[in-house]
Amino acid sequence: MAQPLMALIRRQAPEGRIDVLAPPHVGPVFAAMAEVDEVIEAPNQHGKLQWRERWQLARRLRPSHYDRCYVLPNSAKSALVPFLAGIPERIGHHGEARYWLINRRRVSGPRERPMVEFYADLAFEPGREADQAPDPLLARDASRERAARERQGLHANEPLILLCPGAEYGPAKRWPTRHFAALASLAAMEWPEATIALIGSAKERALATEIAALSGQDLRNLCGETPLADALALIASAQGVVSNDSGMMHVAAAYRRPLVAVFGSSDPRHTPPRSPRARIEWLHLECSPCFERTCPLGHTHCLNKLAPVSVFDSLKKAMRLETERPSR
Ligand code: SF4
Known part of the structure; x- marks a missing residue:
């Protein structure tokens, strides 16, 4: 359901690089998206903060100098790595109290919109909605x-x-x-x-x-x-x-x-x-x-x-x- 967001980001930045930080159990799904350049493995243990792993990962990401990060999950801990990695623009839904972790926030609840549009909204300025998000499409090989x-x-x-x-x-x-x-x-x-x-x-x-x-x-x-x-x-x-x-x-x-x-x-x-x-x-x-x-x-x-x-x-x-x- 996140793929249309990738397609919209790619459309907005055809020459840009799109890397996805994802836990191993969904990494292959992102790897099957034509828009994605690289999948980076994220810590996997659901519900655990894993400070040390997140800090190490953030340090590993810093040299890539990412311009922007779209944080799809609503949890505060999911916004931690992009913050620690010093990514200047961190876009996400309001989610759990994460005022300083996300600095371009959108306010909407997951039950109010289809999930595809909920994620696709992140590609637009707050106040604009992705009314016509494309349908998810994976690349066959x-x-x-x-x-x-x-x-x-x-x-x-x-x-x-x-x-x-x-x-x-x-x-x-x-x-x-x-x-x-x-x-x-x-x-x-x-x-x-x-x-x-x-x-x-x-x-x-x-x-x-x-x-x-x-x-x-x-x-x-x-x-x-x-x-x-x-x-x-x-x-x-x-x-x-x-x-x-x-x-x-x-x-x-x-x-x-x-x-x-x-x-x-x-x-x-x-x-x-x-x-x-x-x-x-x-x-x-x-x-x-x-x-x-x-x-x-x-x-x-x-x-x-x-x-x-x-x-x-x-x-x-x-x-x-x-x-x-x-x-x-
Ligand atoms: S929708 Fe299904 S699970 Fe929910 S109350 Fe009705 S029968 Fe039970």
């Missing part, structure tokens, strides 16, 4: 895609359908495993020539194992098996993707893959998959969106009642569209 497929024993042209069953946020964003399993069975019957694989992090491996067992199909469980860069390359080359509202969903959208995005407690108006090839499955119950990690009502009807056949129909439509429309 044929040789990386081929290599990632080879590492998984997949041929370059072998049809690949990816299921992304994880959502770090919590169970209220995870479609039930039995539904993913039923979807996998339908897909295996519809496209017997395709490889159907589950993709995600090692934390999602158990979920994927359960889905594979419940489906009774020969599914590939790639959760935890691929570095993130390979996961991106596989998504980029997939013929169809079904994902919960997660980072994987946004990656598939940014690669313009035929995609079905499953929404539970979150709101597709706030964080939609911004792609003409994406379809949204959301029941929009009276109680939704509640944005909770676990269902406060205890039933998670928003996901439990979302039928596999409905998601399957959406997937067929998304994939049909792909064969009718040339890639953009």
Whole structure:
């Protein structure tokens, strides 16, 4: 969702250099952005201040004499390194009390605007908003895609359908495993020539194992098996993707893959998959969106009642569209 900001900055400074300071678990996503020159690894431990590491990193950045820094997260600690690195212009949303860390502040709350525009606003003077932020777009790389497929024993042209069953946020964003399993069975019957694989992090491996067992199909469980860069390359080359509202969903959208995005407690108006090839499955119950990690009502009807056949129909439509429309 930060890529449109990169595109706007690049448009404003075509000759400029854009480096991104990012934790290792998202570095490959920024590396896949055509606008980004270099990704620099940031300290990773969520919630910890890590004074020593941040100070050392700031010292490492100083000789680069950056003119400006856009601070995307709202936390005070995320604004610390650019301040310590002596970057003169530090742009960010108001966020946590960080009056002197950010010296060009914008005031708006993340729930008030779609996240893409929320980030894209940073490219403009305060008071001006990014009404027409471009949709996120990641750059495909044929040789990386081929290599990632080879590492998984997949041929370059072998049809690949990816299921992304994880959502770090919590169970209220995870479609039930039995539904993913039923979807996998339908897909295996519809496209017997395709490889159907589950993709995600090692934390999602158990979920994927359960889905594979419940489906009774020969599914590939790639959760935890691929570095993130390979996961991106596989998504980029997939013929169809079904994902919960997660980072994987946004990656598939940014690669313009035929995609079905499953929404539970979150709101597709706030964080939609911004792609003409994406379809949204959301029941929009009276109680939704509640944005909770676990269902406060205890039933998670928003996901439990979302039928596999409905998601399957959406997937067929998304994939049909792909064969009718040339890639953009
Ligand atoms: S309250 Fe409604 S939207 Fe929230 S998790 Fe429960 S069923 Fe889903």
